[in-house]
Amino acid sequence: MFKDLDPILHSQLRLAVMSLLISVKEAEFTFIREKTNSTAGNLSVQVQKLKDAGYIDVIKQFKDNYPQTVCKITKPGIRAFEEYVVSLQSYLGNGKP
């Protein structure tokens, strides 16, 4: 029996954001935008969805008088990501050849 894939994570940009954040302690919004090659508006929307799901923390602060947004993955986010990867592997491992 296959588990349903987490719909929050099973989307290209959100998954890209989570995959970046799982490997680092924290990252600036601009860094995520560069690496995911996304637009600021689109990324903002997806980041907000991840935040609403409790998967990431978004810290808005000022650095040298400029606004700065820092994102970091939360413990529920790590758990959800790990479960998502396990589900993917089970799909691929048990899928049709």
Added chain:
Amino acid sequence: MTQPEKNLTEKESLDLIAKMISQAKNSYHDTGRSAMLWGTVVAVCSLVKFTEIQLDYNLPFDIYWLTILAIIPQIFISRKESKDRKVTTYDDIYMDYVWLGFGICIGLMILIVNTMGYHWQPVAEEYSKLSGKESPFQLYEFVGPLFLVLYGMPTFITGAACKFRPMLWGGIICWVCCVITVFTPVKTDLLLIAFSAVFAWLIPGIIMERDYRSAKKGLAQANV
């Protein structure tokens, strides 16, 4: 990634995860400025001390005070690097702690060596007075190896953890020089310390700085 809700196949999802993790891992390049600073400072201090002994002169101050002064530019370098850093990886945090621990160890080693010297000096003088010969054990002969053993540790760990071979070899060079300095006079020790500082920090620092600049240039061109 212009389609916000594009769903992926399982295979595409796994490929995306692998790609993003790899991008995050390769995202940070150290500037190499700290390594260049300390490589230069330690090499200069050792070489100046060597010339003091070789040419029999004394500077009006102890050249090793330069290592204390170098903390000031180091603070500026660290603040600038922290400001420019857009992402903090777990490796960065471990490396920061390794080098902070190294700095503390160096401070403690200076304290230990000076205290030992303070207590040993009257014993050596007493020995000379009674025997008419110089003491066969001179503490300063072993100061070089003690510092070299410490220099090697964070350098080797950084080189191994960051897969940066010049620093890995630099750490090994420190330890090889450490073994040699156990058996060589102080003048040779000072030359070997300068040699180690150049190969463990200055040269790797120059390579890191070059890589950092080319990565930054590449990123700027990609964003045009």
